[in-house]
Amino acid sequence: xxxxxxxMRMVKSFLMLLRKKSETLYMHSxxxxxxxxxxxxxxxxxxxQMRDVQTAGFLHDIGKLCLPDGLLLxxxxxxxxxxxxxxxxxxxxxxxxxxxFKNIPIYILYHHEAYDGSGYPEGLKSSNIPIPAKxxxxxxxxxxxxxxxxxxxxxxxxxxxREVEKDIKGFxxxxxxxxxxxxxxxxxxxEQLPPDDLPLKRGASKELPVCLQDASEFIRGRMSPxx
Ligand SMILES: [Fe+2]
Numbered sequence: 001x002x003x004x005x006x007x008m009r010m011v012k013s014f015l016m017l018l019r020k021k022s023e024t025l026y027m028h029s030x031x032x033x034x035x036x037x038x039x040x041x042x043x044x045x046x047x048x049q050m051r052d053v054q055t056a057g058f059l060h061d062i063g064k065l066c067l068p069d070g071l072l073l074x075x076x077x078x079x080x081x082x083x084x085x086x087x088x089x090x091x092x093x094x095x096x097x098x099x100x101f102k103n104i105p106i107y108i109l110y111h112h113e114a115y116d117g118s119g120y121p122e123g124l125k126s127s128n129i130p131i132p133a134k135x136x137x138x139x140x141x142x143x144x145x146x147x148x149x150x151x152x153x154x155x156x157x158x159x160x161x162r163e164v165e166k167d168i169k170g171f172x173x174x175x176x177x178x179x180x181x182x183x184x185x186x187x188x189x190x191e192q193l194p195p196d197d198l199p200l201k202r203g204a205s206k207e208l209p210v211c212l213q214d215a216s217e218f219i220r221g222r223m224s225p226x227x
Pocket of ligand 1 (some may be wrong): 060
């Protein structure tokens with residue numbers, strides 16, 4: 001990301017669009033970005049890549065803005081046709097951002113791929129999925145689990161970790177050190193989550209937009225505590 005100030009302004013604008021559409025979607029985006037940044041930091045990504053992964057987390061569901069409102073706000077009992085429409089969001093989001101960012105659209109395109117090839121949009125096997133997209137997918141799933149939904153309570157961090165552990169092991173098959181780092185980064189105590197500006201400050205001199213700093217205030221306290 002070359003012109004960082006301009007790009008971060010665009011990120012802020014996209015986030016505001018998400019917030020206009022759905023507070024839940026906005027919060028999920030903020031939290032996914034921060035969690036993806038934490039995992040990337042734990043895996044010692046280069047600063048630029050760490051920032052790209054975090055930004056991809058903030059924008060990973062931007063394609064959902066193109067879904068009908070009724071479908072976007074419906075979070076259970078989807079028909080197969082509706083689920084088919086939802087599944088278009090990773091490609092649509094990637095297309096929207098293709099002219100703005102270099103790597104982020106690729107990470108977003110593949111954030112719903114699964115290690116066993118059962119994901120979408122291309123059904124890639126683990127070895128063909130870019131590592132930043134794996135990080136993004138793990139962060140997306142984990143943060144969704146520990147957040148409350150209208151149709152279920154938030155998972156505890158411990159239960160959510162159990163849920164995503166299989167994915168992490170599948171994605172980083174055979175690399176026990178990497179698996180351990182990812183699991184450890186997700187099991188940080190609540191008060192250290194989310195470190196909104198940690199990956200950016202650690203890796204680069206650019207600061208997060210004010211809207212992202214503000215967002216942490218209401219995200220804190222809505223996440224389930226570590227049991
Ligand atoms: Fe998604």
